[in-house]
Amino acid sequence: MNGMKSSLRTQFLVRIFIVMIVTALLTGLIQLYFINDQIAEQTKNQASLISLSVESGLKETLVAAKSIEHQIDLKMISYSKHIAEILKGKSVEEIDEELLQNVKEEIGVSGITIFAKRDDDIVGVVSTEPEEIGFSMKKVGFLEVGEIMLQGGKAPVPGATFIDHNIVVLPIAQSASHNEIPSFFKYAYYHPPGSEYVINPYIEADEVNRFIEEVGPNTWISEMVSDNPYLSEIAILAPEVFVDPKLEEKIYPPKKKVVYGQFNHYNEDDINIIKKMAVHREKVSFVQDINGQKLYKTYLPIGDNFVVYTSLDYGKLSGPLYRHSLILIFSGLLSLFALFFLTAKFFNRVYINIQKIKSQLLLLEAGDLTAKSDVNDRNELGTLSDSANNMVDHLRKLIHDTTEHAKNVQRTSAIVEAEASQSVEKMYQLSTEATAKSREHLYSIMDFLESMEEFLQTLPASDKKDELLKSIDEIKKVAHDRTAATTDLTLSLSDLLKSLHHQSSQLSKISNLVLHQMAKFKLN
DSSP, X not given: OTTOOOOHHHHHHHHHHHHHHHHHHHHHHHHHHHHHHHHHHHHHHHHHHHHHHHHHHHHHHHHHHHHHHHHHHHHHHHHHHHHHHHTTTOOGGGOOHHHHHHHHHHHTOSEEEEEEEETTEEEEEEESSGGGTTOBTTTTTOXXXXXXXXXXXXXXXXXXXXXXXXXXXXXXXXXSSOOSSOOEEEEEEEOOTTOSEEEEEEEEHHHHHHHHTTTSHHHHHHHHHHHOTTEEEEEEEOHHHHHOGGGGGOSSSOOOSEEEEOOOSOOHHHHHHHHHTTTSOOOEEEEEEETTEEEEEEEEEETTTEEEEEEEEHHHHHHHHHHHHHHHHHHHHHHHHHHHHHHHHHHHHHHHHHHHHHHHHHHHHTTBTTXXXXXXXXXXXXXXXXXXXXXXXXXXXXXXXHHHHHHHHHHHHHHHHHXXXXXXXXXXXXXXXXXXXXXXXXXXXXXXXXXXXXXXXXXXXXXXXXXXXXXXXXXXXXXXXXHHXXXXXXXXXXXXXXXXXXXXXXXXXXXXXXXXXXXXXBOO
């Protein structure tokens, strides 16, 4: 593995690519994490705003519907009092079906029933509808209400839309006397003061709905769903009916699970949540998959008995946010790739210039002092290339000058060596001749001095004689010293010339070695 070396460019590009991929993944994951949180938060906020808007709109619609229904109640009261004026002074026995039919047609109601006390019950005794004859208040649990009304009191009727002394107006309810086909009517019960009966006019539910349909909750909900692309369903629910479904089967008071709107996308979890809200009236929001559709649901308590249900299309709601987030992520990735390619291009240029300088250094390492790099960038690498080229020029001049000096030294050392060699031979000859002549002269002088000494020995003793003998001894000694000095001088001179010859020989070898080394450099 050590032999498999990758180039600096390959290492840089691989590392920068890995860093870019890791950075892209990390930033992408971080962005997705925060984007999901942001989407969830914005979805929650939008859902809350829509839910509050639905709540506000429904409250206004219910107020408007109640206002209209109140107007209808007042109209039912006026019907009842008008009927009482027509029947004024008549006893129950004097009122017959024909009379009631005439009154019905005159006023324009769906039917009229007269209730009176019979034994321990209050029953319908006369009516425009045969089914109403014999209808028992005791049977449906309203006997006490009937008795209070006959006494001129204010009857406590649950769910009644209007209550006052002698009169009660009920909301739309199912008729207990129409058993074959369920029929729904709005009923009013009025006890004319001083009479012994209760007048019960009623109108069909369709007639009431015509009044409240245009501003009623169902119409408003339909318009809200059609106008808002995010809304899937809106409904007003009655949690107590979900807890006890039998309440929906009772004739009065009329109760339904879905009071207004549509409630089709639900499962067991939704039912459990609604049941809990009958006691714990707290807002609940969550995301749920129903039949492959992702919905954001909100259950918001309204009033004391109802819950506003809104279902939002989570895909449509979060789609624009996801698209915006994906655009941000892809733009970030595109920026990273652009940065990578720009960095790779820049580094590739730097790498090529480094290779030029590297090639120059390899040639210099091989001894080619003509090698130069051509880097034209106006940056540090360009400055380095110029410096290297200048260094090569100076080094080539230095090597050239050194070679010339080595050649001169070689020539000089060769001449000195040759001349020293010849001088040594001459010095040997001169030293030998000088030594021989010196010795001959010494022998001659010594013979003469010995002859003089022998002659003086024959002379009588005197101070002059002793002085001459002493002088002869000194001359002998000087002669010996001079001869020895001459010999030493010639020997020293010979040794000097030998040393000079040896040094010049060594200098010649060194200059030859220098020239040999200088020959390795390429200068031209």
